[in-house]
Amino acid sequence: MTAPTLTPRVEQLMNQIETGLDRGLIPASIYGDPQVYQTELRNIFGRCWVFLAHESEIAANGDYVVRRIGEDNFIVVRDEQGSINVLFDACRHRGVQVCRADSGNTSHFRCPYHGWTYNTTGELVGAPLWRNAFGGMSKEENGLVKAAKVDSHHGLIFATLDPSAPSLRDYLGGMGWYLDLVFGLDEGGVEVIGAPQRFVVDANWKSGADNFCGDDYHLGTLHRSVWEIGAFPVPFRENMMGYHIQASPGHSLSFSMAPDADEPGPKFFGFPEDVAERFTSGNRISPEQLEIARRSRVFVGNVFPNFSILALPMTEDGAKHAPTGVLTVRTWQPKGPGQIEIFNWFLAYKSMSPEQKDRAYRAGLGTFSVGGSFEMDDTEPWITVGRTGRSVAAELLDFELNYQMGMPGIGIAKPVDDWPGPGITYWTRYEEGVQRNMYRFYAQMMRAPKGEWPKLTFSGQ
Amino acid sequence: MTAPTLTPRVEQLMNQIETGLDRGLIPASIYGDPQVYQTELRNIFGRCWVFLAHESEIAANGDYVVRRIGEDNFIVVRDEQGSINVLFDACRHRGVQVCRADSGNTSHFRCPYHGWTYNTTGELVGAPLWRNAFGGMSKEENGLVKAAKVDSHHGLIFATLDPSAPSLRDYLGGMGWYLDLVFGLDEGGVEVIGAPQRFVVDANWKSGADNFCGDDYHLGTLHRSVWEIGAFPVPFRENMMGYHIQASPGHSLSFSMAPDADEPGPKFFGFPEDVAERFTSGNRISPEQLEIARRSRVFVGNVFPNFSILALPMTEDGAKHAPTGVLTVRTWQPKGPGQIEIFNWFLAYKSMSPEQKDRAYRAGLGTFSVGGSFEMDDTEPWITVGRTGRSVAAELLDFELNYQMGMPGIGIAKPVDDWPGPGITYWTRYEEGVQRNMYRFYAQMMRAPKGEWPKLTFSGQ
Amino acid sequence: MTAPTLTPRVEQLMNQIETGLDRGLIPASIYGDPQVYQTELRNIFGRCWVFLAHESEIAANGDYVVRRIGEDNFIVVRDEQGSINVLFDACRHRGVQVCRADSGNTSHFRCPYHGWTYNTTGELVGAPLWRNAFGGMSKEENGLVKAAKVDSHHGLIFATLDPSAPSLRDYLGGMGWYLDLVFGLDEGGVEVIGAPQRFVVDANWKSGADNFCGDDYHLGTLHRSVWEIGAFPVPFRENMMGYHIQASPGHSLSFSMAPDADEPGPKFFGFPEDVAERFTSGNRISPEQLEIARRSRVFVGNVFPNFSILALPMTEDGAKHAPTGVLTVRTWQPKGPGQIEIFNWFLAYKSMSPEQKDRAYRAGLGTFSVGGSFEMDDTEPWITVGRTGRSVAAELLDFELNYQMGMPGIGIAKPVDDWPGPGITYWTRYEEGVQRNMYRFYAQMMRAPKGEWPKLTFSGQ
Amino acid sequence: MYSKLYAKSAVMENEMRPLSTGSPEHVEVVDFLHLEAELLDDLREREWLSEMVSKDVVYQLPVRETVERARGRGFIPDTYHLNEDYGSLNAKVARNETSFAWAEDPPSRIRHFVTNVRVRRDETDADLLHVRSNVLVYRTRQDQTNPQILSGERADTLRREDGRLRLLRRVVLLDLTVIGTHNLALFF
Amino acid sequence: MYSKLYAKSAVMENEMRPLSTGSPEHVEVVDFLHLEAELLDDLREREWLSEMVSKDVVYQLPVRETVERARGRGFIPDTYHLNEDYGSLNAKVARNETSFAWAEDPPSRIRHFVTNVRVRRDETDADLLHVRSNVLVYRTRQDQTNPQILSGERADTLRREDGRLRLLRRVVLLDLTVIGTHNLALFF
Amino acid sequence: MYSKLYAKSAVMENEMRPLSTGSPEHVEVVDFLHLEAELLDDLREREWLSEMVSKDVVYQLPVRETVERARGRGFIPDTYHLNEDYGSLNAKVARNETSFAWAEDPPSRIRHFVTNVRVRRDETDADLLHVRSNVLVYRTRQDQTNPQILSGERADTLRREDGRLRLLRRVVLLDLTVIGTHNLALFF
Numbered sequence A, B, C: 001m002t003a004p005t006l007t008p009r010v011e012q013l014m015n016q017i018e019t020g021l022d023r024g025l026i027p028a029s030i031y032g033d034p035q036v037y038q039t040e041l042r043n044i045f046g047r048c049w050v051f052l053a054h055e056s057e058i059a060a061n062g063d064y065v066v067r068r069i070g071e072d073n074f075i076v077v078r079d080e081q082g083s084i085n086v087l088f089d090a091c092r093h094r095g096v097q098v099c100r101a102d103s104g105n106t107s108h109f110r111c112p113y114h115g116w117t118y119n120t121t122g123e124l125v126g127a128p129l130w131r132n133a134f135g136g137m138s139k140e141e142n143g144l145v146k147a148a149k150v151d152s153h154h155g156l157i158f159a160t161l162d163p164s165a166p167s168l169r170d171y172l173g174g175m176g177w178y179l180d181l182v183f184g185l186d187e188g189g190v191e192v193i194g195a196p197q198r199f200v201v202d203a204n205w206k207s208g209a210d211n212f213c214g215d216d217y218h219l220g221t222l223h224r225s226v227w228e229i230g231a232f233p234v235p236f237r238e239n240m241m242g243y244h245i246q247a248s249p250g251h252s253l254s255f256s257m258a259p260d261a262d263e264p265g266p267k268f269f270g271f272p273e274d275v276a277e278r279f280t281s282g283n284r285i286s287p288e289q290l291e292i293a294r295r296s297r298v299f300v301g302n303v304f305p306n307f308s309i310l311a312l313p314m315t316e317d318g319a320k321h322a323p324t325g326v327l328t329v330r331t332w333q334p335k336g337p338g339q340i341e342i343f344n345w346f347l348a349y350k351s352m353s354p355e356q357k358d359r360a361y362r363a364g365l366g367t368f369s370v371g372g373s374f375e376m377d378d379t380e381p382w383i384t385v386g387r388t389g390r391s392v393a394a395e396l397l398d399f400e401l402n403y404q405m406g407m408p409g410i411g412i413a414k415p416v417d418d419w420p421g422p423g424i425t426y427w428t429r430y431e432e433g434v435q436r437n438m439y440r441f442y443a444q445m446m447r448a449p450k451g452e453w454p455k456l457t458f459s460g461q
Numbered sequence D, E, F: 001m002y003s004k005l006y007a008k009s010a011v012m013e014n015e016m017r018p019l020s021t022g023s024p025e026h027v028e029v030v031d032f033l034h035l036e037a038e039l040l041d042d043l044r045e046r047e048w049l050s051e052m053v054s055k056d057v058v059y060q061l062p063v064r065e066t067v068e069r070a071r072g073r074g075f076i077p078d079t080y081h082l083n084e085d086y087g088s089l090n091a092k093v094a095r096n097e098t099s100f101a102w103a104e105d106p107p108s109r110i111r112h113f114v115t116n117v118r119v120r121r122d123e124t125d126a127d128l129l130h131v132r133s134n135v136l137v138y139r140t141r142q143d144q145t146n147p148q149i150l151s152g153e154r155a156d157t158l159r160r161e162d163g164r165l166r167l168l169r170r171v172v173l174l175d176l177t178v179i180g181t182h183n184l185a186l187f188f
C-alpha cells in the first residue's frame, strides 16, 4: 500500500516540531500519541536503516539470530555462501513463523503448519508431496520476503525495508566517520561478548535515542550515586568538558574530553594501556580520528533512529577494580508508544585478552545493563516522560519539552570552527543541539512522501 | 444506527481479497487489522446466523446456557412452553447483566441492581414496589432484547441479530445437505456429552474457520506426531484422498475417502460397527447421503462464519484402544483481532451405549481438546498467523497469504462432475478452493449494505 | 490545540441523548465507547471544576498530596505563604515526574533527571551549574504548569484546566446551598480522617456519578443484605420517602426524609445527639437549611462530573453498635472507558470527640469502602453496565438505558412547589430526573465549543 | 498529618531470629495456617470464624502510600481499608450467608498461597506467638482468564486459648497502594 | 442436565483435620511432591511417569462453570478438560519425545509452586494418603514477559506400592472456568 | 558460538534424591532461606549481605533464549544479566544507601515467595549443601495494580563458615528470556 497520509493530529505535531525547534521546543505529545507511533512504525522504522546484529554473532554459515525491524521479527542468517540475508519471519503460505528459536545454526527453515521449507537465502525449496499439492506453482515467487537492502559497516549489520532508501554509507553520512573512529580503532575490529541482553521498559523509544545523542548533563543529578560508589572516574563538572557533534542530519554524538590534550585521566575511553598501544600502532583510521579517540574519555552517540553506542571507563566495584573501557551498543526497539525492548550488546576489541574482555564485561554488566548502576536510573525518568507524552493534560495545555540548553544566549556552549571531523560541533557539552538535530530529521522523515528522502547532508557541508 | 461505511483501509483490503482470490492470494492484514475486526463484529457476527448451543443442553423447560454472538452474551433459554429464546443479557433499565451463572434452570431472571424481573421469554414481569416506581410504564416495551431470528437444525440452535437475514435453511443452502448427512445419520439424533470446554488462544477466529474448511494437507507436517503415537489410523498420503466441497457461498467441507468404495479402513467416520449398522437401518437421510457417510473416514467442515464440525476415528492411547468415531463441534468466538475463545462440544449419537459414549469422549478429549494431541498443535501456527496479520511489515510489504493449492495448473486436484450432493466438488484434497469460497463470501458480507445480502447460491446451481 | 470537533459517532450519541431524554432514554454506548471517553477527558474533565482534596489534608505549609484531573497527576501543595497551588506533575525540561511520593511535606520539588528544581508555588528556582547550562534562559517561563483556576468551598479544593471556566461559586450554582447544608452544619467544619482509600473497579465513571445523583431505589434489591445484618436503620419503603433535587444543571442530590417532620428515626444523618445539638447551636447556615438537615436521614449527591457526597446512619456491626452518622466523599476517577479509580475519603465534623470519630470511621469502613457491605455490592452491577456500554450488540440493537421513573404518568413522584432551597424538587424518591439532569448537562458540555459554556441555571430560576 | 510516619511494626523490629522451622511451635503454627486457608478457600467462613478466631481479634488492612525510602514502608497510621473486630467479621460472614450478597454470589474463586512462615515467641507472654507469613491470593471471577493477584505479608499474633491456637491479631500488609481487585469481600 | 451439581469431593467433605506438618506421613508426602515438581519442571516427564505414577492412575481436570454460591463450586459432573489414565499419560509423554510436538517445541517454561500441603489418612486403607495441595503454575513461551499463571488445588491420592508412594489419583481443581493458557500440554 | 549449549547445571544432573524435608539439613536450609527473604523484603539489604553472604560468593543471573527442546533450557554460556561477586554486591547495597538511587527510591514493593526447597549434600565437601528452590517475586511500583511477577529456580550452594551457613553460590534461572521488570535492582 502507499504510505498513509498523516492524520491531522500528527500533521499538527510535526508542524509544531518544525516551528518550535528554533525556539528549542518540542511538543510532549510525540512521546505518547498513538497516531504518532503508528506513523513512526511506517515512516521511520519502515524506511530507515536499522541496526540488527553484529557479524560476529553469526560467524559460521548457517548461523542465525532473530531480530526486529520496528515491532516485526526478521531472521538474520548467514547463508551457505557466507552472505547475510535478512528475511521476514513469516511463511509465504499462511504467514506462520518459520524460525522458532531465538538463534541457532541451520540449513533450512521448515514451517510447522504445512511444511513449506526454505533455505538460508530464503528460497522455497519444497513441501511434502510437492507434486500433488503444488506441482506447477512457482517457487521463485514464494520465497521468504527479504529486507529491501542489507549492508554492514565494521561488522555492524543494518537493513532497510525501503527500496528507495539511500545506501548505508550515504544514510550514515558524517556519522560514518565517528563510527570508524570507534569500531575501526583496532585493526582486528570488535566482537560481541555472549549475546544481547533483552529487557522491557515502559518508555518511548525516543527517550533512549535522545539521551544517547549526548545528554551528558543528566549525569550530575540522575547518576550522582555512581560517584559515591566510585563507578566512574571523571567528576561531573570536568566530564561536561568536550564536544557535541551533529554528525549529519539525524545522527548525533558527544565526546568527553579535557580542555588540555595532555591532561591526565582516561584516554581511549579508558581501555587498558596495552590495548591503547595497539590502537596507536594498528588501526583503520586517520591520524585525526586517532587523536580524537586518544583524548576521549567518553563517546556516546545515536544512529537515527534507535541505535546507540557508548564507550567509557567504568567499574562495577570501585573499591576493588579501577574503571576500565566498556563498549556497549544497544537498540531501543519500539513495542507500542509507551514501551521499548532494549537489546544490549557488550563488545570487545578482538585483540583484547580473555581477562581484559572479562573485566570489561563485568564492568559493563555492573553499570550499563538492566541490573547496572547507571542504566537502572536512566530508565526511571524515561517512564514518566512517556506518561507525560500520553497525557491529555499535555495536549490540552500545549505542553512542550525544553531543548534550549546551549542555544544562542543560553549557557556557555559555543560552536567550534576548526573541528577536523564532519558535522556541526560545539565545545562544552552544555548543549542540546545534538537532540534538536535528531528531532529535525525525525519530523522530516515523518512527513517524507513515499519514495522521497530528506536531505542527508547539512546545507553548506 | 446504520451500518458504518467501511474505512478506507478496510475497503482497500476487501478490494484486495476480491481481486487477489482469482490468483489465490489474500492480504495477510485481514488477520490482524483492528478496523477489519470491528467491521467483522458488525457485518459478519452482527448479521450472520451463528451457532449457540445444542438443544440437548437445555432439555428441560427453564434450562438455560449463556453463549456469545460476536463478543456479547446472550441467554439461550427454553421457556415454560418449551420454546427456545435468545435474549441479550442486559437489563433494559441500566444494562446490567441479569443472568449471573453460566448455565442453570430458572423461571425468572432478576436484575441485581434494582430488581427488574423477566420471565424466560424475556418479558418484564415486575420490580419492587412497581406501582410507586413504575406504575404506568409499559412492560411490553421493556422486555429483554431478543435476537432477530432463532432457528434450529437437527437440534443445533442458531440465531442472527439481523432482521433482514434469510431463513436458516436458505442461509445454510447446500451446507444443509451435509449437516443432514452427519447429524441425521442416526434416527435418534445426537446429544452433547457434558458441557463445552472453553479455552482462550491468541489467534484470529478465521484461522480456525479456514482450517476446518478442509485444510487436510497440514496433517502431514503439523500433526505428524499423532501417527507416531498411533492416534489416527489413516496414513497421511492416503488420507489426502477424498473430496473438497464448496457446499454453498461461505460454507465448505471435506471428506476423506478411499478411491475404491470397498477399500478396507474406517467407515462412517470410525463409529463402532453396531452403531454403523443402526445408521444403515434407521436414519433421516437419502441413500446418496448414506453412501457418502459410509465411505467417509473423516468429515470436516465449517458453517460460515465460525461454526466447525469434525467427525473422524481417533484414540487417546493407540497402544490400548483402537481409534473410534469422535464427533466434535466448536465455535471460534472472537475476542479481539488476536484472540479467540474456543467453545468445544463433544457429541454422541443418542443411541450409542454409555460405554461407547465414554470411549468416544475419552478419545476426543485426548485429541481434539485443549489438552489433546491434535488440537494443541493446531493452535500453535494460528498464533503466528495472527502475529503476521497484525504486523506493520505485512502492511508495508503487501504480504499476501497463498491459497493456490489445487488451482488450475497447480497440483493434482480436479473438479468432479458427477457428485450427488450440492456445491462445487474436487477430488483429492490437495486443494484450497474450500477456503477461497469462505473468503469470497466473507468479503461480500463485509461490504454488504444494511438490509442487503450477497447471493447465497452459486451461479448456475 | 483547539478542542477537537466531535467524531460522527460521538455527535450521533450526543444527539441521541438530547432527543431521548424527553422520553427518559439514554444510549448505552456512552458507557463504553472509546471515542466518547476521549471526548470526556477533554471536554468534561479538561474543563469542569473537579474535586482534588480537602484542606485538612494539607494543613501545614509545604504539605502536598498528588491527585488527578482526568487521568493526569497534579500536585496539590500548600506553599510557604499558605496558599494552595495545583501543579501539573511534569518537569518543564523533559516532562519527567517531579513529585515521587503520594503525599508529604517539602520546600522544593527536584526533578531526578537533570535536577531542575521548583518551589512550592511551582517556580523554577535552579538547576546544577545553572550558569553553564542555562544562564540567560527565563525561569519565569519554565515553572511548573498550573491549573487555570483553583478555589475551595468549605475546605473542599477544586480546580479547572479551562481559563474560560466560570467561578467555582457559579459552577456549583444551586448545589452550593446544599453543600453548605452538609459542610457548614457545624461551625468548626469538617476534616479528613486518615487519608483516602484508593481502589480500582472495572466500571465507567458515570455509573458512580449517576448512582449518587439519587439512585435510592436500588437499595431494596442490591443492598437487601444490609437490612439482614442490621447495618442501616430505615426500612427500604420508608427510606424511599424524601426529596429528589436537581440543584442546578448537572448537579443533583437526594434526601431521605419522613413525611412527618417529627416522626421518630434518625435526624441529622444519624450523627450523635450531642453533635446534633452543636449543629443547632452553632452553624454557618440558614434556618431552612438547618431544618432540612435536622429532618434528613440520608443525604446523597453528586457534583458534576465525578464528586459524590454521602451522609447517613450506618453500622459495621448491628449486633453491637447502633448506626451512627457517616460522612464520606469520593471521586470516580476515570482510567479508560471501562475502569475507575475510586478515591474515598471519610470525614468528621471537627468538633466530634475522638471516640465519635473512631465510631464513624469504623462504621464507614464497614459499609462504604472497598471492603464495606454496601459498596462491594454497588460496584458489582456497574461492572456489567460498562460491559453493555462496550458491546457491539448495544450499538447494533440501539440499546437504550431507561430513566423513566418518576416522569409524568410513571410512578408516584410529584414536583414540589414550596421547597425552600434552589433547584427542581420532587417528593418521594421514586424518581430519575436527578440523573436526567446530569446527562442533559453532560451532553451540553460534550458539545460546548472551546471557550463557551452551557447555561448554569435552569430557565426560570 | 503526613509528617508522621508509620513505625515499622513491633514484629518487624524484633531482631530475634525466627524459631526454627523444625520447632514444635513452628509446626503447630503451620498446621494452623494451612487449616485456616483450607477453610477460607472452601468458603467455610463460618467455621473459620468460630473455630480459629479469637473473640478478641483485631484484624486490619492499613492503607499504604508510595513514599521515599527514608520514610519507611508507607503505611499510613490509623488509616485502613479494613479495621475489623469479631463483631464486624461476624457481620461479614453473616452477610455472605444471605442470598443477597451480590458482590460474591456467584463467588469469585480464591486461593491462598501461604509461604515463608516465620514464628517468634512473645518476649513476655508464653501464650502468644508472633507469626509473619507471605500470602499470595489468586482470584478470578466470572470467565476471567487473567487473574487478580494480591500479595502481602500477614503479621499475625496467635494466642493459645483453652489449649488451642486462635487468631488474636492480623495485620495484612499488602504490596500495593491501590487495591486492584473488585472488592475486599475476601478474608486474607 | 444442569440440575445435577458437583458434589464436594470426598476429600473436601472429610472433616478430619489434616495430619500435622510434623508427622512422618506429611514429610514423606512433601518429599514426593517436591521431587515430582522437580522432574516436571526439568522436563523429565518420562521419569516422572515411570517412577512416581501408579499404573492405576486416574488423572482428571474437570470443567468448571460460574454458578451461584448455593450451587457449589461449579465443577460439572463427568465433564473434563483432561481425563487420563496411565496409557493416555504415556501417549502424551511419548508425543513430546517425538520431534514433531510443535506445541511444546520450543518448550514453554513452566514452574510449579506447591504450597499448603494437607495430608489425611484414608479411613480404611492404610496404604492410601489423601493429599490436598495448592499449586500455582507459572508459564511463559517465546519472549513473553507477561506470564500465564494458573492456580488450583490438587486433590491427590497417593498409594504405597512396594514401599514407595505413587500417584494413584489426581483431580486438578483449577480456579478458572475458561482455560487461559495456550494449551494443556503441561502436567499439573 | 550458538552451537555450544548450556550444559544442565551440575545440580540438575545430580540424580540423588533430595534430602528429606524432615532432615536437619533441610530444616536448617529453610530457616536460612526464610530469614534471607525476610531481610530482603524488609529492605535490610546490608544485614543480608554481611550476615548471610559468603565473602567468596558467586551470584549470577544468566541470559536465556528460546531454543528447541533438543537444545536444552536455553541459558547462554558465560552470558549474564547479573554476574556479581561480594564486591559488586556490596557496591549495589551501598548505592541504595545513597540518597540518589532514583531507580528504587521510592522503593518498589517486593516479596519473595520461596517454595519447593530441595537440599542435596555435596558429594565430597561436608560443609557444602546444594539447594534448589523455586522463587516467585511479586513486585509493584508507584500505584501499579498489575504486579510484575518473576519466577525462577535458584540453584544455590550454601557453605558452613564458622558454624553458620552462608550463601556461596546462587544461580538464578529465570523462567523468562526477556526481563519484564523495570530494573534488576532487586536481589533474588
Ligand code: FES
Binding pocket: A091, A092, A093, A094, A095, A096, A111, A112, A113, A114, A115, A116
Ligand atoms: S503456513 Fe507455512 S507451510 Fe503452510
Ligand code: FES
Binding pocket: B091, B092, B093, B094, B095, B096, B111, B112, B113, B114, B115, B116
Ligand atoms: S439495572 Fe436492572 S433493575 Fe436497574
Ligand code: FES
Binding pocket: C091, C092, C093, C094, C095, C096, C111, C112, C113, C114, C115, C116
Ligand atoms: S527532565 Fe527534569 S530536569 Fe531534565
Ligand SMILES: [Fe+3]
Binding pocket: A218, A223, A374, A378
Ligand atoms: Fe544515563
Ligand SMILES: [Fe+3]
Binding pocket: B218, B223, B374, B378
Ligand atoms: Fe489440525
Ligand SMILES: [Fe+3]
Binding pocket: C218, C223, C374, C378
Ligand atoms: Fe448503593
